[in-house]
Amino acid sequence: MSGFAxxxxxxxxxxxxxxxxxxxxxxxxxxxxxxxxxxxxxxSRSGSDFTSADIRALQADDFANPGMLWxxxxxxxxxxxxxxxxxxxxxxxGDAKSSMRGVATRYPLIDPATxxxxxxxxxxxxxxxxxxxxxxxxxxxxxxxxxxALVAMQSRGMPVGVTIDWQNRRNFEAGRAMYSRRVGQMxxxxxxxxxxxxxxxxxxxxxxxxxxNAYPLYRLEWQTLGSLQRRFRSCLSGVRxxxxxxxxxxxxxxxxxxxxxxxxxxxETPGVRR
Amino acid sequence: xxxxxQLPRTAKHGEVIEVRIAIQHPMETGFRYDQMGKPISKNVIxxxxxxYNGVEIFRAEMGSGISANPFLQFYTMADxxxxxxxxxxxxxxxxxxxxxxxTVAG
Numbered sequence: 030m031s032g033f034a035x036x037x038x039x040x041x042x043x044x045x046x047x048x049x050x051x052x053x054x055x056x057x058x059x060x061x062x063x064x065x066x067x068x069x070x071x072x073s074r075s076g077s078d079f080t081s082a083d084i085r086a087l088q089a090d091d092f093a094n095p096g097m098l099w100x101x102x103x104x105x106x107x108x109x110x111x112x113x114x115x116x117x118x119x120x121x122x123g124d125a126k127s128s129m130r131g132v133a134t135r136y137p138l139i140d141p142a143t144x145x146x147x148x149x150x151x152x153x154x155x156x157x158x159x160x161x162x163x164x165x166x167x168x169x170x171x172x173x174x175x176x177x178a179l180v181a182m183q184s185r186g187m188p189v190g191v192t193i194d195w196q197n198r199r200n201f202e203a204g205r206a207m208y209s210r211r212v213g214q215m216x217x218x219x220x221x222x223x224x225x226x227x228x229x230x231x232x233x234x235x236x237x238x239x240x241x242n243a244y245p246l247y248r249l250e251w252q253t254l255g256s257l258q259r260r261f262r263s264c265l266s267g268v269r270x271x272x273x274x275x276x277x278x279x280x281x282x283x284x285x286x287x288x289x290x291x292x293x294x295x296x297e298t299p300g301v302r303r
Numbered sequence: 304x305x306x307x308x309q310l311p312r313t314a315k316h317g318e319v320i321e322v323r324i325a326i327q328h329p330m331e332t333g334f335r336y337d338q339m340g341k342p343i344s345k346n347v348i349x350x351x352x353x354x355y356n357g358v359e360i361f362r363a364e365m366g367s368g369i370s371a372n373p374f375l376q377f378y379t380m381a382d383x384x385x386x387x388x389x390x391x392x393x394x395x396x397x398x399x400x401x402x403x404x405x406t407v408a409g
Contacts, residue, residue, distance in 0.1 A: 092309045095372045098327040102305045171327075252329070252371035 067205055069290050070227060076237040079228075080302060084249075088301040096178060096247040096299025099171065099254045103179030106172060112163025118176070121160065125183055133181040133296055134189050137284045139196045146200045146281045150177050150256060168275035174254045178245045181298035188295055189242050191288040204286030207279060213270025219283075234303070240291040241284065243300025250303060257284060304328060304399040308389065314381035316409040322353070322361075324389055325374040326399065332367040344394075348373060351391040356383055381407045 077085055087093055107118045107125055122128040137148040140155070147155070150168065153176050157163050166173040193201045209220045222231070223239030230236070244257040251259070258280050262272045273279055305327035314320050326348060333345025345367060353361040360379050388402045 092307065092323055092325070093374055095325065095374065098305050098307060098325060098372055101307055102327070249370075 067286075067289070068224075069292070070224065070238045073240070073291065073294055074227075074238055075242055075294050075297060076240055076302060077243065077297060077300060079235040079237040084301055084303060088243075088297065088299075094247070094299060094301060096245075096254055096301065099175040099178045099245070100182055100299060102171065103175035103177075106176055107179060111157070112161040114160065114162045116161050118156075125179055129180045129183040131184050131187055133184040133298065134187050135191060137281050137288065138191070139200075146197060146278070146285060148257075148281055148284050149180060150258075151276065151281070153177060153180070169256060169259060171254075174245050174256065177256065178254060178299050181245065181296060184296040185298060186295050188293045189288055189291045191285065191292060193289055197285060200282045200285050201289060203279070204282035204284070207283050208286055213265065213268035215268040215270075217268045219264070238290075239287065240294055241287045242291045242294045243297035243302070245298065246300035246302055248302050254299065257287070304397065306389075306399065306401045308387075308401050308403045310387060310403055310405060312404070313406045313408060316382065316407055318381045319378050320381050320405070321376065321378055322387065323374070323376045324351075324353075324401070325372060326351075326391065327372050328393065330365075330367070330369055330371045330373060334367070346394045348391050348393045351375065351389065353377075354388045354390075355379060356385040360387075381405060383407055 077088060087095075091097060104125075110117045110120070118125070133149055136152070137146050139145065140147040140152070150173060153173065154165060158165060166176075207219075209218045209224075211218045211221075219239060222236050227236050227238045241257045241260075244260070245254050247254050256275075258275050261280055261283065262275075265272045307323075307325045309321075309323040311320050328348050329346065330348065331343055331346040333343070335343045337343055347367055347369065348365055351361075351363045351365070352359060361377050363375060365373060384405065384407045386402045386404050388400065390398070390400045392398045
């Protein structure tokens with residue numbers, strides 16, 4: 030045996046050596062910088078992609094979709110005068126089909142009057158309180174879900190499109206921090222499932238990317254329509270963490286981060302999930 | 304009670320038509336307990352009847368095995384213009400009804 034072949038690197042002049050090391054080093058720096066930037070899952074896939082064919086068919090059928098019962102209710106409520114003002118939603122906004130088109134894709138947004146982040150439910154509650162001067166609706170009540178779903182459905186098929194600017198940057202960062210903060214006895218963050226392990230199975234379920242583009246949606250487990258905040262609460266309960274009350278500002282921040290993450294995905298309200 | 308009914312507005316005489324009805328209802332099974340540990344009493348839509356111009360064409364008797372917001376679909380033959388009327392009632396004594404019109408040509 031003539032012995033080992035000499036390593037090829039040794040025949041190059043010293044300069045090449047350096048360059049060979051420098052390239053991966055620069056790449057590592059570049060990756061580190063990239064990791065610090067907020068990331069979206071790639072490719073972005075809606076939650077319906079992770080459900081079974083029969084559930085997708087149920088969502089696609091505008092009659093069989095159980096969420097449509099709330100839409101029917103919402104259409105009635107839209108026309109009904111409420112509160113001391115005796116104004117209905119339609120008194121100011123007219124036909125929801127045209128006036129509410131595309132509205133849901135921009136929420137949550139900064140409310141100019143209070144300079145705070147507000148979600149779609151919050152806007153409906155605010156309108157009801159200030160303009161209609163009616164009794165407040167509670168979160169997850171059939172009426173609030175019906176109105177939210179009706180408004181959100183007018184954007185069906187349109188891409189989610191929130192912009193992050195100087196006004197909502199702090200909320201966005203807070204939501205993003207919440208997304209990757211470990212919580213609860215299971216010590217898990219949202220990102221552990223929905224960022225690092227989407228597409229894999231947990232029990233019988235396939236983990237989705239955790240987008241909010243189909244809310245309020247009908248979950249077969251709940252046997253009713255539910256808001257995105259209800260989903261947050263059931264995730265928090267799942268990792269055995271403390272559930273914040275409905276309408277908590279932290280949830281709004283998280284909603285904003287999720288909306289940014291889902292940018293470009295079509296609105297599917299009312300969605301159907303297991 | 305919130306309800307949705309779907310059937311074709313017009314049909315030819317003798318045509319088989321699809322009738323669909325969805326009712327918003329919790330369909331409480333009676334097996335659940337509230338947060339204080341008290342049993343929640345059973346409350347399901349126990350019967351639903353559909354009459355076509357007064358003639359009963361469909362009847363369903365439902366129990367605790369039917370999911371919330373029941374969705375029923377059946378077929379019938381369009382033989383005359385008129386109304387399909389639905390009547391149903393639940394264990395709590397709430398009654399509901401809905402009617403849908405159909406025009407039969409030929």
